[in-house]
């Protein structure tokens with residue numbers, strides 16, 4: 001049996017998405033910037049996609065800009081806020097995805113902006129008092145960048161509370177929503193969020209395509225210059241099959257979101273029960289064991305210190321189970337997680353992230369727990 005439990009890294013592409021992309025690849029090759037019939041036809045597909053994405057997220061098409069993925073959407077926001085909106089300070093957390101963290105660090109070096117880190121508690125939740133203290137401490141134009149859900153430990157942040165507080169102090173609010181778009185319903189028009197990043201391959205769409213939401217009250221300069229596509233916000237000939245695939249994937253996600261959630265939550269509950277029953281001393285990193293405070297797709301398991309831990313991912317891989325130890329987004333090897341490093345945990349304990357999708361089954365959960373039990377028992 002081969003089991004894929006690394007859906008926070010990327011999800012399998014839905015067959016309906018492949019179908020939608022195939023028809024564009026074979027039938028709609030015109031350059032959307034061309035004014036002839038072939039071009040106009042492709043252009044209309046892009047604009048229909050933009051309208052669909054905007055409708056699903058309760059926002060306006062003029063606020064959606066297609067990008068090459070979450071990383072580009074995050075980079076555009078941070079860099080353009082500094083270079084175009086006069087942002088002099090970024091408040092973020094040490095457990096952000098590197099698409100935000102490394103960009104903020106780069107901008108601090110390049111432009112000398114101030115970089116402040118909000119405290120996170122022992123479960124990885126944002127400490128709101130710390131955010132308020134930081135916001136109050138300076139009058140410099142500030143961008144707050146905090147993710148909606150952490151890709152490693154699944155913590156969910158309260159976007160409403162963070163955005164409201166940021167705005168009270170005149171700060172802009174950006175959220176990397178890559179792990180929750182397509183998994184939760186969002187009404188972007190009523191959320192106090194200025195910028196948000198989404199990525200298709202996290203919700204059964206293709207890789208290399210995503211979008212940036214920019215609330216209509218904000219205008220930023222582009223990151224990528226050229227042919228003025230995406231209303232001059234993102235130059236480069238559009239990834240039309242990718243955009244069509246992403247739109248179909250988002251549509252499918254919304255068609256039966258509650259059904260998918262119930263199914264995946266069932267898998268996560270089963271895994272928690274089976275792990276507790278079979279692996280002595282097992283616990284869960286961050287808030288991922290708390291079903292109310294974490295992504296239903298992510299379970300980050302902490303295995304008691306043992307010699308088995310060094311080769312855990314390798315041994316599970318050999319037994320047919322693909323999982324991740326930290327963030328697979330940033331590297332092929334497990335170099336140690338900057339997120340887990342912020343939590344109060346025994347560094348000798350093992351950490352493995354199971355992340356589920358609607359295509360996983362109860363049998364796969366039981367199989368993975370059985371194999372993990374075998375591996376840890378040999379070294380006990």
Ligand SMILES: Cc1ncc(COP(=O)(O)O)c(C=O)c1O
Nearest residue numbers: 069070071097099151178199329
């Ligand atoms: C939270 C988060 N942000 C950003 C990204 C980067 O998105 P992309 O792969 O579309 O560039 C990822 C994963 O890859 C992620 O999990």
